[in-house]
Amino acid sequence: QVQLVQSGAEVKKPGASVKVSCKASGYTFTSYGISWVRQTPGQGLEWMGWISAYNGNTNYAQKLQGRVTMTTDTSTSTAYMELKSLRSDDTALYYCARGRSGSGSYPFWGQGTLVTVSS
Amino acid sequence: DIQMTQSPSTLSASVGDRVTITCRASQSISSWLAWYQQTPGKAPKLLIYKASSLESGVPSRFSGSGSGTQFTLTISSLQPDDFATYYCQHYNSYPWTFGQGTKVEIK
Numbered sequence: 001q002v003q004l005v006q007s008g009a010e011v012k013k014p015g016a017s018v019k020v021s022c023k024a025s026g027y028t029f030t031s032y033g034i035s036w037v038r039q040t041p042g043q044g045l046e047w048m049g050w051i052s053a054y055n056g057n058t059n060y061a062q063k064l065q066g067r068v069t070m071t072t073d074t075s076t077s078t079a080y081m082e083l084k085s086l087r088s089d090d091t092a093l094y095y096c097a098r099g100r101s102g103s104g105s106y107p108f109w110g111q112g113t114l115v116t117v118s119s
Numbered sequence: 120d121i122q123m124t125q126s127p128s129t130l131s132a133s134v135g136d137r138v139t140i141t142c143r144a145s146q147s148i149s150s151w152l153a154w155y156q157q158t159p160g161k162a163p164k165l166l167i168y169k170a171s172s173l174e175s176g177v178p179s180r181f182s183g184s185g186s187g188t189q190f191t192l193t194i195s196s197l198q199p200d201d202f203a204t205y206y207c208q209h210y211n212s213y214p215w216t217f218g219q220g221t222k223v224e225i226k
Contacts, residue, residue: 035215045155045163045206045217059213062120095162104210105153107174109162 002026004034004096004110011116012086019082020113022096029077030054032099035106036070036081038092046092051079086117121145123207125218131226138194140221142207147187151211154183154192157220158203166205167192197223 007021022034036048049060051070058070069082079096094113097106122145132138142152150170155163165174167183170190180195194201202225207218 037217044220045208047208047215047217050213050215061214097162100168103168104151104215105165105168105208106155106163107165107168112162 006110009114017084022079034079123218142190148209148211
């Protein structure tokens, strides 16, 4: 069965960077893209971007352009999301998600990684 | 960017009630819309994709309709497990955005 397992919680200082991993199993990794979605405490869901695991093409949310980088390692079936120049409002639960074939809806989600930005 | 607006923000209902949540897109998204259910501490769960297709394993009391800019999620008979927050999400063009959520509370 499809599983997405994310790395553990992180605490970072303002201005630092964080890199969250998402290890996929149960399917051919290069056949699907991985998206990243975040959720601030008590708030809604924010789509951050998408990466093709086939060729590394990316599409990022405009508000995060220049601070976010998404990559994949096909040898380990792992996707990564790095966010730089962290601010307090980046404190959130970060999810990776995989879509269904040819669709942007997400039937598969990681368990979430809490990133706390605090001085 | 396409904005997704849900209404209401909060809904109070009883077990057995028929519940309808609306999602409006700021421009046409054809049928490229999904609905999710989220309970505290859990990742969102896909209920509906392509506006009206029921995800495998989701109870048939959930249904979706609409196209263009107006969409609805209907729960035909609310069950105890259905008290949660519901989100719509479009995937017509990047960036794919979510609605702000509708919390279904116990009346």
